[in-house]
Amino acid sequence: MPSIVARVADIVRRHPERVAIVGDDRRIRYVEFWAEARHFARALHARGLRRGERVAILLPNRIEAAVACYGCWLAGGIAAPLNVQARARDFEAWLRHCDARHIVYEHSHGDAVEAISKIDACNGHAPIERWAIGADRPLFPQDAVPASASDIDNDANAIAADDAALILYTSGTTGAPKGVTLTHGNLLANASAVVRYLELSERDSVLSILAFYYAYGASVLHTHLLSGGCVVLAQNLLFPHLLMDTIARERITGFSGVPSTYALLLERVKLVDYDLSSLRYLTQAGGAMSAVLTRRLRNALPDARLFVMYGQTEATSRLTWLPPERLDEKIGSVGIPVDGVELRIECEDGREADRYETGEIRVRGANVMRGYWNNPDASASVLRDGWLRTGDMGHVDADGYLYIDGRRSDMIKTGAHRVHPNDIEDVIHEVPGVSEVAVVGIDDNVLGQVVKAFIVAPGLPPNSENMIKAHCRERLASYKIPREIAFVSALPRTASGKVRRAALLEPQTIP
Secondary structure (H helix, E strand, O other): OOOHHHHHHHHHHHOOOOEEEEEOOEEEEHHHHHHHHHHHHHHHHHOOOOOOOEEEEEOOOOHHHHHHHHHHHHOOOEEEEOOOOOOHHHHHHHHHHHOOOEEEEEOOOHHHHHHHHHHHOOOOOOOOEEEEEEOOEOOOOHHHOOOOOOOOOOHHHHOOOOOEEEEEEEOOOOOOOEEEEEEHHHHHHHHHHHHHHHOOOOOOEEEEOOOOOOHHHHHHHHHHHHHOOEEEEOOOOOOHHHHHHHHHHHOOOEEEEOHHHHHHHHHHOOHHHOOOOOOOEEEEOOOOOOHHHHHHHHHHOOOOEEEEEEOOHHHOOOOEEEOHHHOOOOOOOOEEEOOOEEEEEEOOOOOEOOOOOOEEEEEEEOOOOOEEOOOHHHHHHHEEOOEEEEEEEEEEOOOOOEEEEEEOOOOEEEOOEEEOHHHHHHHHOOOOOOOEEEEEEEEEOOOEEEEEEEEEOOOOOOOOHHHHHHHHHHHOOHHHOOOEEEEOOOOOEOOOOOEOHHHHHOHHHOO
16 A cells, blocks of 8 residues: 555656645745655755654644655654644653654754753763754755656655554643554555545645644645645634635635634634635534534535544544535534544443444544554553544444544643643642642633643632743643632542542532
8 A cells, every 4th residue: 555655756746846835935846845855855864864763843834844744754764743832841751752863843942952952961862863944044955955856766655554654642641741653554544535525636725724743734734735735834823814815815725623713713804804715625623613613604604515523643633524415414423434444332331332322432444543652551551452442432323423422531622732631730739839739621612621720729829820820831831821720628539539520610519
């Protein structure tokens, strides 16, 4: 089975002059994209990269991030994209965990420099090869890039389906680094399934605001390159009207977002003021979107097909999709399995659930991960007899359409981010006077959830909220900072002493 790399190489052969990516005031054609990826692969080899070694990519959505990923693959490496919004403590943990031998980052990223320096200072640890880029510091000298890439490298066809391709970090159930290891076969199987139901072709272009270091954002990138389409990059939603200007100017055909993305657009932009007639489809994943928001979006953009989807990083990205023509009939459903995915609802006693009966969602298919990087115990806990235990609860209706009923995990979904409470609790515990802390996600109309911390701190004055938030702001990404803080005398616990997080959301249980 060929890889995404080989499939993109075929696009380069057949359509070299087609625009592949637009971003950073550049419009890069497929022939140029491929030439830059080949050059980076050769540069990695020249600086000692061996097959199977990890290349950390710590970049926002920019052309160099895609070039670094594909160049890493052409060189036989494993790409490890890291969340640029994290802090030094996270970077250091991730870099150590995957034992990255190379790192590509923006030279002005102080937390990245701090993390690399700490690792390099350790006795016996070989220095990490640094690729620091900036406006005046390209990934490599542009005059060193071949003018033509029509002589496609054989390296693309040398990639095997079972070769590891990506390590995507997710907080998991413990807060410790957990690297989802995806193979080239995983990526191609899932991307091909998405291409089929979205009916993507070389005529499509997508406005990409989703970070490549998340499974959803990576899927948007790879599916459109795989199709010979164009990926137009945007950094964020800070100026949503500019995004609409881009859709109108570039005649964008597709847009992907999480529920908070669409909530922000609908609240802050008068969509009728823009020519969005080119939009053919919208995709939504990354958490449940309310029926109210779904209908508002459909009313605002009635001519664009809206695809509601469900997935997991451990399954590459996508597990189910809801055919747009059934959206009104199946409102609240996340649809049917994508091609190649088998789905099972399992009860606690191990039997398969009946229709409409809630159980744990389990899946299997060519898109399911190899396992967690260097963590066989965690891998064995979720991969059993060929099935992936998602940790999500759900049921299917009489037509086989899936509905999500809740989560077993305590993971907080805020906007496009996934946050584990332990990451925040560890930082708050550093504040003198804090004896106990528990963090949960509370409902938010825009972001889906925001962080709330319940703190037991008899030695602190009741007005210590701002001080604790300031402490978190210095050590955590912005989306991890508690929106609300409540001081309590004790935390509700089970008989075994575990904190009952669900009870924290019930006011009558809080002392």
